[in-house]
Every structure is written in C-alpha cells, then in structure tokens.
Amino acid sequence: MRVSPTASGRHYGLVAFGALLLVWSLIGHDLWMLAYPFKSNLTLATDRSFRADLPWIGFVLILGGALTLLVWQAWRHTRRAAVEASARLALQRLIVDHASEAMMLTDSAQRILSVNAAFTAITGYAAEEVIGLTPTRLSAGHQGLTGHRNVWDFVAENAYWEGELWDRRKDGTLYPKQLRITAICEDGANISHYVAVFSDVSESKAQAQRLEYLARHDPLTNLPNRLALDAHLLMAIDGAVPGIDRMALLVIDLDNFKTVNDSLGHPAGDRLLAELARRIGAHMDPARRLFRLGGDEFVIFIEQMDSEEAVAALADGLIKLISESCDIDGHILHMTPSIGISLYPEDGRDGQALIRNADTAMYYAKAHGRANYQFFTEPMNAAATKRLHLESELWRALAENQLVLHYQPQVDLLSGKVVGVEALVRWRHPQRGLIGPSEFIPVAEECGLILPLGHWVLLTACRQVRSWLDQGVDMGEMAVNISAHQFRQPEFARSVRAILAETGVCAHRLELEITESTVMHGVDEAIRTLTELKDMGVKLAIDDFGTGYSSLAYLRRFPLDRLKIDRSFLADVDSDPDAASLLTSIVLLGRSLGLQLVAEGVENFAQAEFLRTLECERVQGFHFYQPASAEEVVGFGGFGLFAALPA
Known part of the structure; x- marks a missing residue:
C-alpha cells in the first residue's frame, strides 16, 4: 500500500529521535558512573580509566551534538513538509469545489466517498445525502438499470467511459449530462476508486435546438423553410409507394408583390407576408404542410392526395383567400397568387423535380394572366427551357x-x-x-x-x-x-x-x-x-x-x-x-x-x-x-x- 511522504517523514523522524535518546542515555550513564564510583579502592583505577576515556567521551559528546542537530533539522523539514502537504491538499480541495464540472469519487464498490460543490449545484443533492450511496440509486431509473450496468461494465473492462446520458435531479426533473468515468488503480493492478466528472448540457442542447430551428424555419413567418421542405420531401418520398401513394406540391407566388415593397417599403411588405402566411397556415392540417421558400414564394405539400379535383379545389380556395383585402398600415392591399402544381409520381419521383416542375407551372400561370393555377404538363418544360x-x-x-x-x-x-x-x-x-x-x-x-x-x-x-x-x-x-x-x-x-x-x-x-x-x-x-x-x-x-x-x-x-x-x-x-x-x-x-x-x-x-x-x-x-x-x-x-x- 502506498504511504504518503508526510507519514514517511514522521516515521523516520521518530526513529531518529529514539536513536538520539538512546545515545544521550548511554552518555549520561557513563558520566554518572564516573562521578559516583561504587568502591573507593577503585578510585585510582577509575581516575586512570577516566583520563584514558576522556577522548572517547569527547567524541561521543560531539557525535551526540551533531546527531541532535541533524534530528532537529529533520524534525523541522518534516514539520514544513506536513504544512505544505496540508496546504496543497486544501488548495486541491478548493479547486475541486470551485470547478464548474461536477466531480464524484467512489470506492471500488461504487459507493460515493466525496463530491464537490458543482455536484450539489447540478443534482440538488448535498454531500451528506449521497455519501455511502451508489450513483445508480440517485439516478432513479430514466436510463434504466440496464443502461447504467452497461456503462459500468464498459468501465470495468476499459477503465474509462465517456458519453452523454440523462439523469434525474433531486427534485425529480430530468437533465442531460456529459459524463466521463475513470478508474484509479493505486497498486497498478486492482481498481481502488472511480472518479466521475460530468456537466449539465441542458443549455447547450437547448441552444443547439434553437439553432436547428432557426436553420429550418423562416424568421419572419415562423414557417419551415426550403431546407425543411427538402428534408420533408425526402422522408415522404422515401416512404411512398409509386403507383399507390400520390402526393401534390403547390408553389404559390404573389403577383406584383415587389410593387408593395417599392411603394410602401419592405417593413410593410414583411407585414403583408406575415398576414398571408397566417391566413394560409390556418387552413393547413397534418396532411397539408405550408413552407416559405423565400421572398413572396410559398409551398404547400400534400402528403396524402385524394384526387386532382381536390387539389384544384384547394388552389381555388387559396386564390380567394389570398385575394381578400389586407389592411397594412392604413393601406388596403389586394394581392393575387399564381399557383403551379406538380404531382407525385407523374411529374417527378424526387423532391427537386417536384419543386422544379411546380415552379415551371407557376410561371406558366403568370404568363396566362396571373391570379390562376396551372397543373404541370410536359410541354411546359419546353417553354421554360425556351424562356431560360x-x-x-x-x-x-x-x-x-x-x-x-x-x-x-x-x-x-x-x-x-x-x-x-x-x-x-x-x-x-x-x-x-x-x-x-x-x-x-x-x-x-x-x-x-x-x-x-x-x-x-x-x-x-x-x-x-x-x-x-x-x-x-x-x-x-x-x-x-x-x-x-x-x-x-x-x-x-x-x-x-x-x-x-x-x-x-x-x-x-x-x-x-x-x-x-x-x-x-x-x-x-x-x-x-x-x-x-x-x-x-x-x-x-x-x-x-x-x-x-x-x-x-x-x-x-x-x-x-x-x-x-x-x-x-x-x-x-x-x-x-x-x-x-x-x-x-x-x-x-x-x-x-x-x-x-x-x-x-x-x-x-x-x-x-x-x-x-x-x-x-x-x-x-x-x-x-x-x-x-x-x-x-x-x-x-x-x-x-x-x-x-x-x-
């Protein structure tokens, strides 16, 4: 078992002090016998022996003094080392307690020996509430016992584990944490302790979710954007069966919308777009989703199409809905849409083809008077190519x-x-x-x-x-x-x-x-x-x-x-x-x-x-x-x- 340097210093100090005490005891005994002889007839002989032993006694006195000085210095160094070791331990404890990451020390049986202040701040448990317990008892089940056993089995085999898992605070709320567990072997062979370091990643995950939302949604209307449309189309088409499942995609473009921006300014145009998005969105359901591609262009994707007549009826309704007057900053505005429609699988078997062909049909609607809808037909491709x-x-x-x-x-x-x-x-x-x-x-x-x-x-x-x-x-x-x-x-x-x-x-x-x-x-x-x-x-x-x-x-x-x-x-x-x-x-x-x-x-x-x-x-x-x-x-x-x- 490894012994600390401070304890070793104290041990050797005691041995040296005992040796010094023995030397001075022998010197004291010799001086006592010289000073108080037991028999008078031995006095002369003793005097002669004393004179003969004087050099030896002086040597012993000098050696005892030097040894005393060395012992004194050893004691001082031992004392100083003990103070410094205590200071280092206190500093390390202070650092651990002020760390932003939670730290937990367990023994080889996974019983908690100590935790730091961050542990209490994250979990809500005070140190005295968890000492002697196991981490599995604290988590109370969200991961399940199997999940925790898998983690600790991995640690037992590899001496570490790192990853993200969900845990439960003292108040019962769940939170995600990034955890790293390391096994400690004091003798280099057998595991004596485990150190777990973890942090609450709730805020970072929430921030990532916010960024993901912003990446896939239009900030003006809060509608899903082109990136979200592409992902939705990919998922829907991957799960569709051609010949059985039929879908429709409508591209809606506002006629002469630029006039509003040019005459009333972009803030008024933005308010008009937000109002129209609200109107159209109120008529959507799980089978019909609304997206904004950008500018004055919207897309409706119908994942379960009943018939072409139903799609045409929806387009007619959208034209009437969008054409209703809007009061924007005291200006009564009337917008009309041009709508292009493409069908799956007839007009395309992937999302990009559906969008491209619906867009072509929309331009065809604009070229034929605006404020109408057109289903995509193959001759439109030739017209679009000619226009391009x-x-x-x-x-x-x-x-x-x-x-x-x-x-x-x-x-x-x-x-x-x-x-x-x-x-x-x-x-x-x-x-x-x-x-x-x-x-x-x-x-x-x-x-x-x-x-x-x-x-x-x-x-x-x-x-x-x-x-x-x-x-x-x-x-x-x-x-x-x-x-x-x-x-x-x-x-x-x-x-x-x-x-x-x-x-x-x-x-x-x-x-x-x-x-x-x-x-x-x-x-x-x-x-x-x-x-x-x-x-x-x-x-x-x-x-x-x-x-x-x-x-x-x-x-x-x-x-x-x-x-x-x-x-x-x-x-x-x-x-x-x-x-x-x-x-x-x-x-x-x-x-x-x-x-x-x-x-x-x-x-x-x-x-x-x-x-x-x-x-x-x-x-x-x-x-x-x-x-x-x-x-x-x-x-x-x-x-x-x-x-x-x-x-």
Whole structure:
C-alpha cells in the first residue's frame, strides 16, 4: 500500500529521535558512573580509566551534538513538509469545489466517498445525502438499470467511459449530462476508486435546438423553410409507394408583390407576408404542410392526395383567400397568387423535380394572366427551357449591342404635321431576325434586366435626338416608355437629368410615358418623382389610359401633360355606338383635366376621322406611319411635314 511522504517523514523522524535518546542515555550513564564510583579502592583505577576515556567521551559528546542537530533539522523539514502537504491538499480541495464540472469519487464498490460543490449545484443533492450511496440509486431509473450496468461494465473492462446520458435531479426533473468515468488503480493492478466528472448540457442542447430551428424555419413567418421542405420531401418520398401513394406540391407566388415593397417599403411588405402566411397556415392540417421558400414564394405539400379535383379545389380556395383585402398600415392591399402544381409520381419521383416542375407551372400561370393555377404538363418544360435560353440570350444582346430603336411618328391630327416620335425597342437577333418587345420585355422584367435595358433605351433615344438636331432635322418630341421598376428607382429623376446633360438635349424635347398602374402604387412618392421631372421641363404622359384603375382625384394631383388612349378603345368606334360613346367620354375627360390627348393604334381612315371630329390633338398608328429606323423615319414625307420646336 502506498504511504504518503508526510507519514514517511514522521516515521523516520521518530526513529531518529529514539536513536538520539538512546545515545544521550548511554552518555549520561557513563558520566554518572564516573562521578559516583561504587568502591573507593577503585578510585585510582577509575581516575586512570577516566583520563584514558576522556577522548572517547569527547567524541561521543560531539557525535551526540551533531546527531541532535541533524534530528532537529529533520524534525523541522518534516514539520514544513506536513504544512505544505496540508496546504496543497486544501488548495486541491478548493479547486475541486470551485470547478464548474461536477466531480464524484467512489470506492471500488461504487459507493460515493466525496463530491464537490458543482455536484450539489447540478443534482440538488448535498454531500451528506449521497455519501455511502451508489450513483445508480440517485439516478432513479430514466436510463434504466440496464443502461447504467452497461456503462459500468464498459468501465470495468476499459477503465474509462465517456458519453452523454440523462439523469434525474433531486427534485425529480430530468437533465442531460456529459459524463466521463475513470478508474484509479493505486497498486497498478486492482481498481481502488472511480472518479466521475460530468456537466449539465441542458443549455447547450437547448441552444443547439434553437439553432436547428432557426436553420429550418423562416424568421419572419415562423414557417419551415426550403431546407425543411427538402428534408420533408425526402422522408415522404422515401416512404411512398409509386403507383399507390400520390402526393401534390403547390408553389404559390404573389403577383406584383415587389410593387408593395417599392411603394410602401419592405417593413410593410414583411407585414403583408406575415398576414398571408397566417391566413394560409390556418387552413393547413397534418396532411397539408405550408413552407416559405423565400421572398413572396410559398409551398404547400400534400402528403396524402385524394384526387386532382381536390387539389384544384384547394388552389381555388387559396386564390380567394389570398385575394381578400389586407389592411397594412392604413393601406388596403389586394394581392393575387399564381399557383403551379406538380404531382407525385407523374411529374417527378424526387423532391427537386417536384419543386422544379411546380415552379415551371407557376410561371406558366403568370404568363396566362396571373391570379390562376396551372397543373404541370410536359410541354411546359419546353417553354421554360425556351424562356431560360431567351433570358441568357437577352443578356448577351445588351452586351453585344443587338438591341436597336425604331421610331413611330406622332401626327398632329388637325395640321397633319409630325410633331414627335415614340421610341420602340427591337431585338435584332442573329438567327431569328427582328424580335418585338412583347416577346422579350416580360423576360427582362422577371430576370432584372429591365433596369439596364430601360436606361439604354432612354440614353439611345436622347442621343438620336441630338444626332438629328446636329443634322438639321427637327423631329419634335421624343416619347420614351418607362417601366414601373425603372420609374420607382429612388435615383430615377437624377438619372434622367444626367442623360439630358450628357446628350445636350433640352428637357422639353423629352416625353416620358408611364402607365396608370405605375403611378397609382405609392402615389405620394410618384407625385414627388413626377414633380421633379416636371420642374426640369420634361413632358409627362399616362400611357394606356383607361386600362388601369387610376382615380380622377389622383389624376388631378399628377403634374401631367398628356393622356395616351389605349388602342383597345379604337377597335370598333366605326361600328359600335357604345365603343364610340366610351371613346368620346375619355376624350372629354382628358380635356376637362386640361390634358392633351394622344390616340395610339389608329389603323384605318374611319378611326382617324372619328378622332378628328372629337378634336383629338395627336394620333399615331399604322394608318399614318409604321415604326422605322432612324434613317427611314427621317425620309417619311420630307422634312416639311415636321413641326419645328425650339432647339
């Protein structure tokens, strides 16, 4: 058995002290016999013996003194070692008691010998309550006796165990702990003690669960996100039997949601998304789960589909539900969804295929009027591939100057003179020839190309005005269509000013055409932008008037110059009295607002004559001129037909 250094020092000190006591006893005895002899006749002999023994006695005295000094020093060192050992033990005990991890010492029979303060703090048991007990009795069963025996069997075989297990506190609550058990062998062979060190990992596990939740949920709506959707689809499809189990996936995208962000700000958009998520989520059940993919896109996954008719009914209900008005910060908003639907296993046997095909169907729904749903069909793949290819080519077209402007003259109907031109963008495709804007402008708006494209159109049109003026050709005003996204840019008015300054074109030669829906979203901001443009001297026109939902009260607030009547109102004026009456009302309305009227899409003599009787100021259309290149438009009728404006 191993003996402590302090105990050994004390043992050897006692032996040395006994030896010293024996030496001094012998010296004392000799001195006593010399001082008090027993017989007088021995005195002389004793005197002689004493004198003879004097050197030996001196040596013994010196040796005894040295030995005494050594014993004294040994005693002092032993005493100091004992004090230092006690101090070290006290320090070690202090460190153990202040450790953040709980520590427990047991004997070889697993009876608890000592615990530290952290043990009491974590388990709730005081030291006196557990001394002599076994850890298995304290845990009271959550792991089960078998679990604890497996742990201790592993320790017996490997001299350690480390892992996580659940335990029970004194108050009965369960908690997870990270535990490490180490066996101690004092003689190097047989286990004499066990040391268990553990910590409460409740908080770290809760934090991990919070991080896991955040990783799989959208913070705005608290809905599961794309990561959670992927995992759910994988689990559902792995457990499905093709041909027996049928499932459906719906991708829901809000129509024109970006307008809300642009006009009311992102906080209002976030509140709208949260409200719609709440509405839709209230109609979900265990068989139908709602996810948010991001932005304004949601997904509903139906794990047990009854029939396609039931899915269609759900989509109809969602359109009605989402279309109900929302009061956001005092603004009554109406949103509509476009919904794409894919079915398992017909449209895909894995989650990614289902999402991709439902997304394709959703874009197909948007292309067919929005506010509707479409089931995925295989021809949609070809259309989606074509659109993706067109998007890629469109980026290349802008970079390689494949886009060109054509110009359609606007005619003063009373004088017959050309008073301006409208710039119309065309795409001169290397293989497909000239492509009209109706085919690629929607793609440009969806892929984010509309901003650089719109800037290019405005800059190119103003450069063309400058070029004509330098040639001595006055084409009047240049009308340019402005997209909603372009108009809502905070720096739009400043960019117009910069283009005018760069090209040297006077502001009164530029007319910007903006649709009703553009100015009616975020009216106050639209008025500020229009006023800034008007202060520059730029002419302003509402394009496609009559097709939107503009309010007359707002129209009076907008600093406009013209209303441009949409071509749809001219179609039957020569044969339909109602159409003629409607067109007359629009012209009178514009005149009452103090605005000039421009009719577009005039295609025959009857339409032109009807507009002439209404004294509509300007017209444009195929009846007069078709859009043409800059060189061709100058040759239409010679320069004398153009009404000159101040340079």
